[in-house]
Structures are given as structure tokens and as C-alpha cells.
Amino acid sequence: MTKYHVKTMINGDPAEFLCGTEQTVLDCLRDELGLTGSKEGCSSGDCGACSITLDGRLVCACLVLGVETEGKDIETIEGVADGDDLHPIQKHFLQEAALQCGICTPGFIVAAKALLAENPSPTETETRYWLAGNLCRCTGYDKIVTAVMNAAAEMRGE
Amino acid sequence: MSDLQFSSPKSVKEAVKILFAAKGKAKVLAGGTDLLVQLRAGRMTGSMIVDIKNIPELRSIKKEKNGFTVGAAVSGAELGAHKAINKAWPGVVEGLELIGSTQIQGRASLGGNLCNGSPAADSVPGLIAAGATCKIAGPKGLRTAKVEDIVLGPGKTSLKAGEFVVSFFLPTRPKRSGDAYLRFIPRTEMDIAVVGASVSLTLDKAGVCSDARVSLGAVAPKPLLVAKAARAIVGTKVDDEALTQLSLAASAACDPIDDKRGTVEYRTKVAGVLARRAATIALERARGN
Numbered sequence: 158m159t160k161y162h163v164k165t166m167i168n169g170d171p172a173e174f175l176c177g178t179e180q181t182v183l184d185c186l187r188d189e190l191g192l193t194g195s196k197e198g199c200s201s202g203d204c205g206a207c208s209i210t211l212d213g214r215l216v217c218a219c220l221v222l223g224v225e226t227e228g229k230d231i232e233t234i235e236g237v238a239d240g241d242d243l244h245p246i247q248k249h250f251l252q253e254a255a256l257q258c259g260i261c262t263p264g265f266i267v268a269a270k271a272l273l274a275e276n277p278s279p280t281e282t283e284t285r286y287w288l289a290g291n292l293c294r295c296t297g298y299d300k301i302v303t304a305v306m307n308a309a310a311e312m313r314g315e
Numbered sequence: 316m317s318d319l320q321f322s323s324p325k326s327v328k329e330a331v332k333i334l335f336a337a338k339g340k341a342k343v344l345a346g347g348t349d350l351l352v353q354l355r356a357g358r359m360t361g362s363m364i365v366d367i368k369n370i371p372e373l374r375s376i377k378k379e380k381n382g383f384t385v386g387a388a389v390s391g392a393e394l395g396a397h398k399a400i401n402k403a404w405p406g407v408v409e410g411l412e413l414i415g416s417t418q419i420q421g422r423a424s425l426g427g428n429l430c431n432g433s434p435a436a437d438s439v440p441g442l443i444a445a446g447a448t449c450k451i452a453g454p455k456g457l458r459t460a461k462v463e464d465i466v467l468g469p470g471k472t473s474l475k476a477g478e479f480v481v482s483f484f485l486p487t488r489p490k491r492s493g494d495a496y497l498r499f500i501p502r503t504e505m506d507i508a509v510v511g512a513s514v515s516l517t518l519d520k521a522g523v524c525s526d527a528r529v530s531l532g533a534v535a536p537k538p539l540l541v542a543k544a545a546r547a548i549v550g551t552k553v554d555d556e557a558l559t560q561l562s563l564a565a566s567a568a569c570d571p572i573d574d575k576r577g578t579v580e581y582r583t584k585v586a587g588v589l590a591r592r593a594a595t596i597a598l599e600r601a602r603g604n
Binding site: 158159161177178179181200201202203205208211214215216217219220221222224225227268271272286287288289290291 | 318319320321323344346347348351352354355356364366368390392415416417418419421422503504505
């Protein structure tokens with residue numbers, strides 16, 4: 158099977174991997190690079206558990222081929238915390254108990270981080286619409302939305 | 316699994332050459348939000364994927380003398396962030412922006428949405444109502460086609476082997492023009508249209524509608540241009556009676572399927588209601604321009 162040699166930047170570090178055409182970047186992150194933080198939920202772009210950013214743009218890693226990421230900048234959940242210091246969004250997810258099983262959590266955190274990078278003061282409605290592509294079957298969303306709103310406030314210095 | 320090849324041309328010319336050499340066995344990849352799902356489900360035919368996103372022409376939005384050229388692979392997020400297009404063609408932008416989630420918006424494109432050939436494609440009625448054309452590249456060179464002539468039926472397009480859409484052209488409208496797209500789904504986000512309706516219209520100085528185009532999605536095997544619905548409001552002040560006639564003409568044009576999203580009767584009725592509401596929004600926008 159033809160394998161392609163792909164060079165990317167992942168969470169600020171150069172990363173290379175070999176992949177077949179049909180492997181998604183999610184497959185590459187998890188199976189070739191051992192970055193298992195991004196989760197595979199639906200594999201069809203419906204659930205958002207595999208959310209990453211590609212050149213700063215929020216996407217589903219299951220809908221991007223590994224070979225497409227040549228020369229691109231990828232950010233995953235593994236790059237959100239600064240060493241042992243959790244990102245404010247992560248801290249507020251813990252404080253609010255905004256997770257139960259945790260499968261959707263990396264996707265929510267990556268998506269919420271992308272939201273706050275674009276809009277530091279989202280309304281609750283804006284937050285809910287932005288996160289509409291992230292599905293959670295445990296929490297009922299309220300705690301997640303509260304955690305994101307609280308993190309936004311903290312990041313604004315309030 | 317067969318050996319699936321990948322290619323990422325850097326120019327239209329190179330892409331044409333690769334697609335020609337593949338003899339109809341290549342699939343064009345834009346945002347991938349449909350193609351990758353088909354690939355995953357084992358429903359993708361072909362032995363090569365050609366990623367056209369690295370061709371600059373397919374990724375740029377250009378203001379021309381008489382309109383806008385929008386690359387076929389420009390994403391929803393990119394189109395939504397373009398102020399001049401939002402001002403000139405809000406109905407076109409809102410059609411593309413209604414597709415999927417924030418994540419999907421990072422990838423989904425006008426070209427992909429059109430060429431996937433879904434009768435329910437949200438961005439297509441807006442383009443048809445806008446009178447948009449597309450530039451198509453192929454082994455015989457470039458050609459231009461009306462957007463309404465591309466989709467022939469579910470999953471089928473008029474593109475010939477080796478052809479792909481390079482860009483869309485949105486002509487400049489006269490002053491006092493407006494457009495709008497509305498979609499009906501049973502929830503507020505992330506669903507496939509039960510009915511979609513787009514109206515683009517222009518008013519003269521006296522407020523009389525001088526030109527209009529009406530397009531419907533998800534109510535026939537392909538997105539429709541409904542000339543009769545447009546004729547119902549041209550020459551009127553788009554008053555209640557004219558809107559009623561537009562609504563009736565829209566419903567009369569429907570030939571929908573019965574499925575879990577809606578029955579034939581339901582889709583037919585909603586198409587009339589939605590066309591009327593879209594016309595009302597387009598009218599307000601035209602009065603503001």
C-alpha cells in the first residue's frame with residue numbers, strides 16, 4: 158500500500174508520520190503518533206470528539222486526511238495545558254464537574270478554546286451555537302456551558 | 316483494501332492533467348465533509364483522491380469590476396468572515412453557513428456542497444437565486460455554466476469526466492437589491508433541510524420589484540429555479556397578494572419525496588411558507604440598500 162511521508166507541526170513541535178491515503182489525521186494522531194487525547198466518536202463529523210485546529214481553524218480530525226496536513230499547523234488537546242498547569246477552560250471543567258465519562262471532553266475543550274480565541278466575550282447563546290457540533294450524552298450541557306463562560310470571564314481578568 | 320492514491324496539485328492546469336490521466340477514477344476533494352464520510356462508509360468509488368485545496372484560485376475571494384469570484388474550495392468560515400460578500404450577498408453566505416457545525420464550517424465549501432449533488436444542499440438555492448455561474452475546468456479547457464444546470468439528481472451532476480468547479484461568479488446587483496435563504500429543520504442546528512428557500516430581488520425607485528429569482532431545495536430530485544414564483548412578484552410592490560401568489564407558485568413547483576424528515580404534503584406546504592418568508596426578508600434587505 159502506498160504510504161506518504163507527511164511533515165507537520167503539532168502543538169508547536171515538528172512531527173512527521175507515514176500514512177496511507179485513507180487514514181484520517183485522527184487515525185494518524187492516535188495510531189501513528191500515540192496522541193490519543195483526540196477521541197473517535199462517530200467518524201462522520203457529527204460528534205466533535207476529535208476536534209482539533211488546523212492552521213488555527215477548528216475542524217473534525219475524522220474529516221481530514223493525514224496526507225492533507227502536509228506543512229500544516231495542528232493543535233490538539235495535548236497542547237492545551239502548559240506542562241502541569243491546566244488551561245483555565247480545563248480548570249473550570251473540573252470545578253463545574255462538566256464531564257462524566259470524558260469521551261467528549263477533549264473535543265469540547267479544544268472547541269471552547271477556539272471560540273475564546275475568536276470571541277473572548279461570547280454570550281451563552283453564542284457559546285451554545287459554537288459548541289453545537291460537540292455532543293455530550295452525560296452532562297446535559299449546562300455544566301459545560303457554565304464552565305466555558307466562567308473560563309472566559311477568568312481569561313478576561315474578571 | 317485497494318491502493319488508494321493521493322494527489323495535491325498546485326495549479327488548475329496540473330489538476331486537469333491528473334484528473335484526465337485518472338480516466339474518471341479520481342475523486343475531487345475540497346472540504347471533505349461529504350467525501351470522507353463516503354470513504355469511511357465504503358461508498359466512495361475511485362482509486363485516487365485529488366485535493367484541490369492547494370490551488371490558490373480555489374481558495375480566494377476576489378472583488379471584480381462587475382461582481383465577486385469565490386473559489387470553489389473557500390470554506391464557510393472564510394466566506395462568513397468576508398465583509399464585502401456578506402454585505403452584497405447575505406443570502407448566499409447564510410446558505411453556506413447553515414451547513415453543519417463550527418467544525419464543518421472550517422472545511423465545507425460551495426464547490427463541494429454543489430458537486431456532492433444533494434437535492435437538500437443548503438448553499439445551492441442561494442447561488443441559484445443569485446444567478447451565480449461557475450467556472451469549470453476540464454480536459455477541453457475552461458467553460459462557464461449556470462449553477463442551476465449542475466445538479467441533475469441525487470448524487471448526479473452535469474460535470475463530465477475530468478471536470479471540476481474552479482470558482483463561482485456572483486454578479487453585482489443594482490441598488491435596492493436583497494436576498495435571503497431560509498431552511499426548515501425540526502431543530503435549531505445541525506440537520507439536513509426538510510425544505511430550503513432562497514429569494515433574490517431588486518426594487519426600482521418607486522419600490523416596485525423589477526427583477527427576482529426564487530430557488531427551492533429539498534423538494535425535488537434537484538434544487539429548483541422557480542421562474543413562476545419570481546414572476547408572481549415582479550411588477551408588484553411585493554405586497555400581500557403578490558407574496559401569496561409567490562407562495563402558491565413555490566408549492567406548485569414541488570415534487571418532493573416522503574421520508575422521515577417530512578411527508579410530500581408537509582414539504583409542499585412548507586416550501587410555500589418558507590419562500591414567502593425568504594421573500595419578505597429579501598425585500599427588507601433590498602429596502603435597506
